[in-house]
Amino acid sequence: QSAYRFSGGLHGVGVAVTNALSLAVSVEVRREGGVWQIAFEKGGAICQPLTRVADCSPKMHSTEIRIKPDPKYFDAVTIHTHELIQMLRSKALLLPGLTTYLQLPGQEEQSWKYNQGLPDYLMELLEGRECATDLFSGERYQEEGNTAGFEAGEGASWALAWVKDDSLAPETFVNLIPTPSGGTHESGFRAGVYAAVQSFMEHHNLIPAKLKLQQEDVTGKLAFILSARILDPQFQGQTKERLNNRDAHRLMQQTIRDALELWLNSHPDQGKAIAEIALQSAQRRLKAAQKIERKKGSGLATLPGKLTDCESTDLSRNELFLVEGDSAGGSAKTARDKEFQAILPLRGKVLNTWEIEAGQIFGNREVHDISVALGVEPHPVDAEPAQVLANLRYGKIIIFADADVDGRHIQVLLLTLFLKHFPALLKAGHVYAA
Template identity: 55%
Template sequence: MADTPISSSGALRASGYAESSIRVLKGLEPVKQRPGMYTRTDNPLHIVQEVLDNAADEALAGFGKRIRVTLHADGSVSVEDDGRGIPHGIHPEENAPVLELVFTRLHAGGKFDKGKGGAYSFSGGLHGVGVSVTNALSTRLEVTSYREGHVAHMAFAGGDVVAPLTRRPAADGDRKQGTTVRVWPDPKYFESASLPAAELVQLLRSKAVLMPGVTVTLVNEKNRETQSWQYKGGLRDYLQQTLHGEPLIPLFEGEGYADAGHDSFAEGEGAAWAVAFTEEGAPVRESYVNLIPTSAGGTHDSGLRDGLFQAVKSFIELHALLPKGVKLLPEDVFARASYVLSAKVLDPQFQGQIKERLNSRDAVRLVSSFVRPVLELWLNQHVDHGRRLAELVIRAAQSRQRASQKVEKRKGSGVAVLPGKLTDCESRDIAHNELFLVEGDSAGGSAKMGRDKEYQAILPLRGKVLNTWEVERDRLFANAEVHDIAVAIGVDPHGPDDEVDLSGLRYGKICILSDADVDGSHIQVLLLTLFFRHFPKLIEAGHVYVARPPLFRVDVPARGKKPAGKVYALDEGELTAILDKLRKDGVREGAWSISRFKGLGEMSAEQLWDTTLNPDTRRLLPVQLGAFDFAATEAQFSQLMGKGEAAARRELMERHGDAVEIDV
């Protein structure tokens, strides 16, 4: 028995898997290997935006008044600013030029030391990647920095230095200060090598809106056109220009920022906003965090939504305007709202590297706490406008309730008895209701206690769900779990080409909630197989979701004005990023504690609500067809789930097994 490890090791070496097989990616290699983990790969706009964000951060810090973007005839893009210029000297610890470190190291920059005399108080995110990703994914990048009477220049190719740092005294024609970065994006990393013109214009115009007094210019060398934006009226003027339809009441605008003595938030944190309510036309909704556009919204949007709802609800209750039997929900207030929101958050946490959605939990309370009192005061000072808004909101609530009652009446004659283990919600508003299919009874118990019983229902599942890929439709209900799911949902099993009546659907969102481990992933796959095979119209209509509970919890000690708190990480990658950030924030190594959740049942009801059930802070992924069409997806499912496909699965694992990280 003692010889076994040696012989197995020998066998592994013989199969070509030895110590030398382990590869460590260094420098910018990870970005080149997996660019989609760090940036958008449909086009190079996001890597150009990383450069633009640095220029905007200089203006945000009060050191620049002009930003100029040039689209050159050779396909390159340059960004110029008149900020302080990147320092030219040698880094005291790394013994390399600072200019080189900024563009070649994933975790280098001037935005880490918040509140400690660092270069920036507020900046666009802190993932520690930024412009080095731009460098990695470009065939060439040139940077020129004007600072302290000198001009420094460097050039890179594919992230590597090709022209070392040169430094000379500034000549008469040189700028006094600022940075110019010229980028040649590498087309092999992107589906399309050209920048989307409309998106670029929108991005530049929004920077001008959010920084009143700063001039943003776009020069196109190909057609010799120049566009320039400067807004002195800020958010209000911008929203007024972009609105569809006439505002019902005057635009509501305001701003609020924490002062040095604030209990919960750091000095300068807060938001500025402009909100309009219209009776028709598509709403305009734009939000930003430290000037970064968050196209997928996030917790700052949720804070605005909460502040508006609480203020309008309070006004309606104070003036006794709510008819009997009508219950207000946040979407009744938000449905006809258009807004531009600009939040300032000291340490923003984003979902994903491209920063499309803000995840910072405190941002809900931050924005709401400033919006609510200002709107409440305004409505009570302008009671006529308040009553007009109240009428709009109450009409929305009444039409929503009427719609839900119609659906209830149509399905009221059904004979199916709801499963006994289903803990249903109180609301009958189908669009608002959510059903969570939860792995295990203990997790089901936590979910029942942690949920919002108004609109969230829980159906616990015992053990592994049946693999239904090859089960005939008329034999499906022989399995108790599948029967309970179908009856709870209120829709009969069907095929992709069947005419399906979805009027019996009882929940607008059907959410798969399983542990963040291998068994949980297996249950996810089995449930997705059930829905794709036997309920495809639910996926097509966007009713099926997968909830992403965290795998780790980090208990963080108090940091300056920030109280002690808990941070949750979805996986090892996020955990590493969180710990890196804590180190950069000056938290002593090991002062934090890390817990790994063995499963959902180990979470308290409060933790489950915070991380997985609360719409403001959870991660909920919509299930939809990916790169393949229906037929190709069906073929993939057959290969993965079919009983006679073991050989094909083995071949697949042999071919792609090295690309999978296994959690054992």
């Protein structure tokens, strides 16, 4: 009876349903020193009653089931080999020392065996990939009379490691049943890992002020295999691909947090490597959140209101003067040739963009207006000018600053902007100073 305490739900309809959907089913069982056979046909009718057909060793125990699916119930009667392999391999890795075999017609026999179970399997998956930490594995199950309110025997075994590149999709199981869609046990496990790492980082003062870590920062590059043991699992749907038990979240969180926190404090170098990964992820996330897009309307860039545009669309003639302030802009407007000369007055000194990433430069109004007026997006230095300048609106961009210290400063800041974020303009000879 204890062997059935942790099951996937004892519905008892597996072979019965298979029999109902098959043209033929035969079963051969070896137990108690005898070989027994029974056979069915046409959806369940007995064609051979249970019969003892031979003797065998009392130590031999096995069950062999042969089926012939009925085509009228299936789109195709072929078995998905990939899913079969996944199932056989999962039984081998969840039951250390067990060997599973697969023999397909016309193919060599395949077998799987993992002496150490989950750690062996995770090492196999990570072969050839660069890991940031050592592999950490373990198991923890609740004892009788525990104060957490869980049943004796509930808990999990696991193997985990952090990788430097994109993480593997986790593989999780409940009572030896694969749960490819995860569920509360997986979310609880991630929450426990996050809590343990965050506690370690706080204890060692590794979190900068004003930086708030999120769970994804810590677990984004985590590769893990989890085998949970739940007394009364509640799955979503008959295929049991996702666990729904609410208490499983708390159980898994508690199970991994204490164990991982102890391991991190015993291996501070590993903890600091994980902390570095988490901090890099958090900083990337914050930068992405700060990214400011160029304002657009009706699918086309909306030209800045203070731009005094020209009438011509001939790039070989068009000129855009970047002038210092509205007063200079007013003077330039009265002196320009409105057919081919445009004026864009700049308010004060332009932002120094040398250390600013391309995704953040549009936070500055002047830089935003220059980009929109030109019709050019920021681009890397190796960009092909013909591509990035396809929508350029002016053949000459003229920096028109005063002949004093402030004017030269503005000129340098604008040249810095073009050199760093619009290098194709300089390469193609579109930038001038006056």
